[in-house]
Amino acid sequence: MPDFDRMVLVLKASGRLEPFDGGKFLRSLSRGGISKPVALQVLKEVEAHLHDGISTREIYQMASQLLSSVDLRGSLRYSLKDAIMSLGPSGFPFEDFVASVLSNLGYSVSVGNIVNGRCVKHEVDVIAIKRESAKMVECKYHNYKGVYTGLKEAMYTYARLLDITEGYSERHIGAKIDSAMLVTNTKFSEDAVTFAECRGLELLGWGHPERNGLEKIVDRYMLYPITILRGLEPGEAGTLVSCGLVLVKDLARLKEVEVCEKAGISKGRAMYLRDQARALLA
């Protein structure tokens, strides 16, 4: 039975207060690949600093700081959600990340296409081609945690697919767009999921599909965005992306001199970032 006298109320991203749940906290660390002894040590430290009204974000930052001193790789992977959430503000467009993820899943991808529909021209965030079939990918990026991508987004993605399939000429990409996928960095609302299943739209988001959500795919194939790295300078993420370094993988593969040349950053910075990248993937 929970000890109600010692229960601390935590402020969630959604604005709701919820009792702090130590078990859930341990599970989130274990998902980040943190070993049990380290996780228990972090939990003990965190519990000593809890107070009513503390936000999940503060708890997260505390844990992240404690972790980075004992387990750099674990602490980086633990910060995945924040890394994906901070894609936008750091000048790292979400669609570039989505394109990289799909490319690592075996699709040929292109970003920022204009495609003729029956009624209007459409800006298609990503086109992903595998074999003869092309998918239009709509990317919906939210700046806040705790929000949902909902029915309206699913509906306009479907209407765009219809307009494209009814009016699209396959000349310029050599494949016919015949399906659509809506990708978000948040959860989907129940309505959005029901509508998408009914209309054959693919959805990819946080925790969706249940065993194959964006965070699971990213973790399984180690598709960490470079924004997961510590100590990126303002504008640095944007610079790296602009020369094709979207994922930590891309960065880890390069020799330091290439990093410097490609992104126009100093040799010292390049080595620092590359070493972090390698530690994360080790």
Added chain:
Amino acid sequence: MPDFDRMVLVLKASGRLEPFDGGKFLRSLSRGGISKPVALQVLKEVEAHLHDGISTREIYQMASQLLSSVDLRGSLRYSLKDAIMSLGPSGFPFEDFVASVLSNLGYSVSVGNIVNGRCVKHEVDVIAIKRESAKMVECKYHNYKGVYTGLKEAMYTYARLLDITEGYSERHIGAKIDSAMLVTNTKFSEDAVTFAECRGLELLGWGHPERNGLEKIVDRYMLYPITILRGLEPGEAGTLVSCGLVLVKDLARLKEVEVCEKAGISKGRAMYLRDQARALLA
């Protein structure tokens, strides 16, 4: 030729700077039904107070204040755009206003319906019935001037219509929904207009259709929302709407005792508001 030395740059709602245009200003007054001598007098006063960087809003407020001392009705009608823009914040839902406008155009209306589609249940802002045919009306309210209602809104409205026409049972309203209308208090983007025309969606917004936009219909049939009235107390608009007083017309028609009873406001306030309503429609 314009006198460039005396040109004053005005800050538009969109954030752009544009030279003050006296002719455009006079036309906006004339649309409000202000007589030419009064309009010229207001223009002269306004020009004496212009300075670089003055916002259209400040100019509007200055004109509105000058007008109300010489022509109450004209000044009220001139503030129509602000009145519609302030529907949301004053607790006066835009869909109630849209329903009232459509009702005055001969439709039977109902607000806030849940309708079964093929895939999901839909919240339909307004259902508008004329003869055997029912229209689903999607209301898109923006809190800011200078923004556009765009392609995404047109696309999800279309997808909702499809889902409803494919799955809808007409049992509970006695008419079949077979068309859709998207109503907004702003302008539409070019893409939205092209898509809507191509897919047979009706659009109603600021300046659209060109000779029959929302502001023109409101003015032609004197369908002013009660938020156009001066000196409404906080929450008063919401109280009036909750008992069915959405338009100035409704308020003007009532005897003062009914106003008091219906809206639970004092006899003095009721008379004050009703007299303003009658002056506006006179």
